[in-house]
Amino acid sequence: MSKKYKKQTKKQSEEIVKILIDEYKDAKCGLDFTTPFSLVVALILAAQCTDKRVNEITPIFFKKFKTIEDVKNADINDVIKIVRPCGFYKNKAHSIVESAKIICDDFNGIVPDTMEDLTKLCGIGRKSANIILQECFSKVEGIAVDTHVTRLSRKIGLSNGKTQFEIEKELQNLFDKKYWNRINHVFVLHGRAKCIANRPKCDECPIAHICKKND
Ligand code: SF4
DSSP: OOOOOOOOOHHHHHHHHHHHHHHTTTOOOOSOOSSHHHHHHHHHHHTTSOHHHHHHHHHHHHHHOOSHHHHHTOOHHHHHHHHGGGSSHHHHHHHHHHHHHHHHHHSTTSOOOSHHHHTTSTTOOHHHHHHHHHHHHOOOOSOOOOHHHHHHHHHHTSOOOSSHHHHHHHHHHHSOGGGHHHHHHHHHHHHHHTSOTTSOOGGGOTTTTTOOOOO
16 A cells, blocks of 8 residues: 655645745846846746756857747758757757747837736747746746755655646745745755765755654
8 A cells, every 4th residue: 555645734835945045145136138038038948957067058059049940941950050968959950940930020128027928939938928027027926946956855754746737836825925936946955965876865954843754
């Protein structure tokens, strides 16, 4: 029989997020960007790739393609050559060029600022759209749920959701909206520093007294 999932209360969840925000005061988006479109490109490249690698590639990319129109009109092979080190380079190159086309053709060359429109871009789902809205437009519509947030939410006992959308909705119910834009950043850092997959450092963890330690 599988182990019973142990869940946090709303009060305990608030304590957890407060402790983590205090622990990781400098937590912020790990991707470098200067414009909404440069964040769109960085997020597409970041799928299953490190922020460090993406941050090495985006300056090279934008040195070659200076505007969204340059990207829209790019030869796909030139894009592939640059983004190759980020992995899944054919899909990522395609998503970047298609997104540039959609932005130019459907949004007058301006990256849209709503969840509905952002998720019309190629390679941009709710997680990335949440990050773009928060980082570029100071709009908090949801919680960016990535692999770190998914893993830690289960482990700590915040959500046992089966999809990222289910997890996002459960977290939204648990946490006051004022915390929503901090959750992704602090969970990513906590997942790297202490709650490391398969070898968590529970004896050094600031939420060890409250964590459900689900497997
Ligand atoms: S107590 Fe252990 S399992 Fe729980 S969050 Fe901390 S490191 Fe992760």
